[in-house]
Amino acid sequence: xxxxxxxxxxxxxxxxxxxxxxxxxxxxxxxxxxxxxxxxxxxxxxxxxxxxxxxxxxxxxxxxxxxxxxxxxxxxxxxxxxxxxxxxxxxxxxxxxxxxxxxxxxxxxxxxxxxxxxxxxxxxxxxxxxxxxxxxxxxxxxxxxxxxxxxxxxxxxxxxxxxxxxxxxxxxxxxxxxxxxxxxxxxxxxxxxxxxxxxxxxxxx
Numbered sequence: 001x002x003x004x005x006x007x008x009x010x011x012x013x014x015x016x017x018x019x020x021x022x023x024x025x026x027x028x029x030x031x032x033x034x035x036x037x038x039x040x041x042x043x044x045x046x047x048x049x050x051x052x053x054x055x056x057x058x059x060x061x062x063x064x065x066x067x068x069x070x071x072x073x074x075x076x077x078x079x080x081x082x083x084x085x086x087x088x089x090x091x092x093x094x095x096x097x098x099x100x101x102x103x104x105x106x107x108x109x110x111x112x113x114x115x116x117x118x119x120x121x122x123x124x125x126x127x128x129x130x131x132x133x134x135x136x137x138x139x140x141x142x143x144x145x146x147x148x149x150x151x152x153x154x155x156x157x158x159x160x161x162x163x164x165x166x167x168x169x170x171x172x173x174x175x176x177x178x179x180x181x182x183x184x185x186x187x188x189x190x191x192x193x194x195x196x197x198x199x200x201x202x203x204x205x
Contacts, residue, residue: 004034006026006030010027010030013026013027013170013171014043014046020050021051021054021170022166022167022187023171024043024046024050025047025057026183027043028043028047028064031043032060032064037064038064038068040064041061041064041065044060045061052084053084055084055085055093056090057081058077058081058084058085058097059078059081059100062074062075062077063100065077066100066103074100074104075106078101082098082108089129091126091128091129091193092127092195125153126193127151127153128153128156130153131153132153132154132155132156133153133155135148135153135154136154142204144189144194144199147194147198147202148194152192160191160192163187163191164191167184167187171183
């Protein structure tokens with residue numbers, strides 16, 4: 001499915017259910033891929049209006065404004081997104097927003113959270129930076145399943161399962177279809193912080 005087909009699909013979902021935060025989020029990603037920066041920013045902000053706790057939406061909305069050299073609209077999103085990411089333990093989003101501040105010559109907000117003095121061998125979740133319990137086994141076969149086992153706590157994985165169920169229901173995905181399975185995987189990777197650098201290091205993608 002090319003980007004214009006995806007845009008049409010998500011536009012239809014948004015028209016049918018304007019309160020569907022994941023549909024607005026997915027539409028924003030599709031607009032961004034098509035370099036429709038203003039439309040993308042608007043979609044991410046509509047997602048935020050429904051789900052104010054999604055730090056990634058603040059980051060992506062701000063990035064779209066920065067792509068248009070609109071710093072005035074980007075900065076409030078960056079500040080609020082940073083605070084939410086720090087509160088939620090979304091370390092990847094927080095780090096990305098810090099880099100965004102630096103890219104425009106602004107000082108990032110002060111990180112008031114001190115690293116915990118943890119015993120050696122404590123399992124630390126790579127997504128949240130918090131101690132947790134490791135999964136009993138990789139959740140599925142292959143290098144990404146192994147990466148999740150090595151880096152993601154059971155609490156974070158269970159939170160994704162709940163979010164993934166929401167993605168399936170709200171986007172009406174049929175995981176027996178390749179394109180729907182790819183959409184699901186993309187949301188999972190984004191949620192867990194499996195970016196292109198991670199995938200390249202694993203030899204996938």
